Amino acid sequence: MTASGDEPGPLEYPLEGYRREGLIAPPGAEPAAHDGTGRVQLSFTVEDKDAPPSQKTVRVPPGVSVFDSASWNGIAIDSTCGGHGTCHKCKVRVSPVTPVTRHDERTFNPNELQAGWRLACLVQATRDHDVLVPPLVTRPKAATVGVGRQVILRPAVQKRYVELTEPTLEDQRPDLVRLLDAIDDLEPHPDLHALRRLPKVLREGDFKVTAVVVDEVLVDVEPGDTTAIRYAIAFDLGTTTVVATLLDLVTGTPVAVASMLNKQQPFGGDVISRISATMLDPAALGRLQQAAADTLSTLAQQVCREGGVDPLHVYEAALAGNATMTALLLGIDPEPLGVAPFVQTTATPPAVLASEVGLTLHPGARVALFPALGAYVGGDIVAGMLATGMDRDKRVRLFIDVGTNCEIVLSDGEKILATAAPAGPAFEGGAIRCGMRAADGAIEVIKLTPGEDDPGVELGVIGDVAPRGLCGSGLVDAVAELVKVGLLDASGRFVTDEVAKELAPGLADRLTYIGQERVFVLHRERVDADPSESVVLSQRDVRELQFAKAAISTGWTLLMEELGLEHRDIQQVLLAGSFGSYLSAASAVRIGLVPTLPVLRIVAAGNVAGEGAKMALLSIRERAGALALLEEVTYVELSDRPDFNDRFVDLLAFPTP
């Protein structure tokens, strides 16, 4: 029932997810004729009023609707209900023909049905099909989000302005029925808050009102026409940094962005220390939950203030976080995530009311939480896969999110594997002698030149201040440059003074000792400054980095072996997160953090978790796509692999060019 484990599971579980989304027909519907493996091919012919038809062929997991298959691949089909089978607008002609549903019968005449006309949202792609998409009646809005992803706007938050006839003794329909009768494409059910508002708002608004629908819930009714006012907040709930983006759902554009450190920091910098906190003190879970809620609330207030938006007009939020952050936010005991065999409470956290996680938005606002693949490949990575289109690209691509826990995803265009590697804190400056966060004074770029007359050491420092320490990207640069000039050998050991003088006369005096330990001085106040008061890279630092990068490269090496791929087969490496943005691709290649590839194939993907959260808010189809990823991606557990340690030891060394 889950994507965990070695074998791709049967389709049960995500189909259940789809079913809840109204995508796949529940008990009583047509049988799905596929074995749960492989993909089906859909060949779209897209007609256009003003141009010749275009062709596009896509491959999707069996069971996905034709509407989703199109939407996920940027092919627009008319629809206002968003694929719930209620608006009857997403007409396509499929061949071979598929079963006729009740909604098809209401939409098409018998000749059309026989010719293969169907509602695209109700056709499950269970085999290869040709699909004809007629010219669009209305051209849908789209937004570019994530890594070049074109998202057709269809948020869960919908508004419908209606002018109702007033009740009479001949027409005593209940208020709710009167309202819903006037909305032809949605069939929401009301929450209690909306019901409480309904009679007053209808009468105060002279029966001209706007219904506010989130997903399948009527959350409010507002007097007059408020359809132009629709907002949502995307949260990237990181262990270290939390980012909030206020989105205008009408235009699909960001209105304000804010970020801050996660207020859980006092409980420790990484997920393990926060999980440990809950194991040591029964009150810690509540406090961590509160700290996360406070962080989200502070950011929500900030983006609303900056955007000039009333929080009551924020009707939804989406949140991408790793499994521990998600569990802590929901008040779920994270202990089983932290100890073997590393088990989640649930892979698909339910949507919760915003008020349940401390957010003061619209009272009916819910928070959609990204599902997770495993205890260490969480919702943030699923969001990242969505934003980078890991399942929609035919290229062989490797996705790496470097951090204390490093998540790795590899796709050969057909199969997708994911794993997690425990990299430790080196890339965040932890366990590094002069390590620090990427803040003012951190060395983030390093260039070394060996010759007597060369500049020697050139540093890029964050902020207009003197260098104070070394952040992750600086650490990688330092080691890579030292390997390049020969001061570090392939095994990661500093060379002798003699070798140093020969290979890099301009740098040799910087290779010295602090006590018994070999260090390289990156920055010193004066030439004769005490190394222990300078910014240095120590032999132990190099070892820490080697352990970290070996863990990561063992991860992608094992995934590549599973798919039978060589380094040169990788067409793109996506480095996720802020660390990925600052990392030098050349240095990453040189130390072996990524496969040995031309640097142009290595791309900084940015905050893809936050982008994924935005996509989920802009399109319910993309949100369903995130759930589909649980089915498409196979999670590979490394911790019990007998070959892990051998590979790890092999990969401690730096690649020889």
Add this chain to the structure above:
Amino acid sequence: MTASGDEPGPLEYPLEGYRREGLIAPPGAEPAAHDGTGRVQLSFTVEDKDAPPSQKTVRVPPGVSVFDSASWNGIAIDSTCGGHGTCHKCKVRVSPVTPVTRHDERTFNPNELQAGWRLACLVQATRDHDVLVPPLVTRPKAATVGVGRQVILRPAVQKRYVELTEPTLEDQRPDLVRLLDAIDDLEPHPDLHALRRLPKVLREGDFKVTAVVVDEVLVDVEPGDTTAIRYAIAFDLGTTTVVATLLDLVTGTPVAVASMLNKQQPFGGDVISRISATMLDPAALGRLQQAAADTLSTLAQQVCREGGVDPLHVYEAALAGNATMTALLLGIDPEPLGVAPFVQTTATPPAVLASEVGLTLHPGARVALFPALGAYVGGDIVAGMLATGMDRDKRVRLFIDVGTNCEIVLSDGEKILATAAPAGPAFEGGAIRCGMRAADGAIEVIKLTPGEDDPGVELGVIGDVAPRGLCGSGLVDAVAELVKVGLLDASGRFVTDEVAKELAPGLADRLTYIGQERVFVLHRERVDADPSESVVLSQRDVRELQFAKAAISTGWTLLMEELGLEHRDIQQVLLAGSFGSYLSAASAVRIGLVPTLPVLRIVAAGNVAGEGAKMALLSIRERAGALALLEEVTYVELSDRPDFNDRFVDLLAFPTP
């Protein structure tokens, strides 16, 4: 979309209700081939291991599942999921064959499918069918509830004890998946509370736990085997009196019952005065809501205390109340119910958390609220119809719930009509000179004998006290007896002293005056006591009763005309509520409150609203039946009928025998 109005609406609305219940296949399912009117006939052949097969033919509205059709008519079919298509046990053979669903394909082989074997819960009865029910594997428990209704126990509250394998690195299924994988017949989704408990309870309970499922929600997981502990509370939320019954859902039996006056009394005795209170004072709605919540909470505590049941083991409640009581409990503005054109906010209130209506039960406990037919035929009457089987009986039956607002339902075994008549407060002792509630000192039974040597007046008085006044049943008796002995003429006027002495010499001295008004002395301290200090029936009291009974009889007269029925066609009159239990059938016939019929056809049905609430807790199929009533029953609005006043005037007089 609703049952209100003159025309029966299309099937959309209740089908939507069914769809939510998982009974009718949603978008994408097989087409339903019926026109929304009339009934279909199902001929069941029920096999038995120990006896020859039995036959039963039932008629149900088109679109109802074969499983429901059987369940509603006391025919048991194997099932553990309760008709959700998930347990695959409710096997029947239907002829003619119906479409094959995906679940049928998983359950039967091709030969069986061709022979017509189907899962009964997924077959919609859209035409006449023969249905073969194989012998039961397990004989289901049943309970007798309502008016002789045999209910097959299948509560929404289900428990499943499971012993799970512990997670390993090879089996990292999330806790929730591990739990749900072990439950083969239910597919609930968890609420947040259950998720929070799950990891701790699983591990503390050594992975031997009991899942608590309410409807389709996993509300808890409990260590060990707690399947024998399952309770729920049925509430009858009356305008005057509120009754709570604590039910043991394992046995289907009541554990404790308690009742008390509705704490909303200070805002007025009837719904109109409470609605008025909310119109005069904006704070009144909140206070009325709180008063209702307090009433329910007090009763819940009382029945749990008396039953020795921990409120945390009460997992659900059901509540039947009229439309105003339901709106006030939910905090919904009742004003549109109180003023023409008398419109409800919703006919189908959503289930709410028990905590949202002030109840401290299990934190996941929900309250299922009965749907309503109209502003004045509320959930209490729908519950009453369920308890009396108004839609399952082939007899011509008239249901009357006498009160300030009197609800009337008439069924000819095929069509069902309902209406409301404004009877006023007379039957509750209001606007009656010596009127009082049915409390200690109230005269509830009266027998008059006219002769000089007869006992004269014989009184039945509540409690061991002297008569203090006259309650509703006493009022009806008084008038009926006075008509019988001739002291009141058919028009409702007291006769002259001369006529009185001639017709009833033993009573004539009791017919006297208070000021200008004619009164009959029912009880006096001494023969020469001042009538104004005695318990009397005044001419004005008689007029009040005439107005009340004329309103009611106009109601059923118009309904009988709609169905083309005469008095003698009525095979049973059901008098609902406590008033109905005390009323003398003979007196009711004599004053024309009910049709002129042999008294044996007139039955006191008791607290049918409360019984309906119990049925909803004991069987989700019966709960679905309550929703189906909205479709089956046509609401007739009397207030705009041009013939209402004529009929009303005609019916003021007492029937001449």
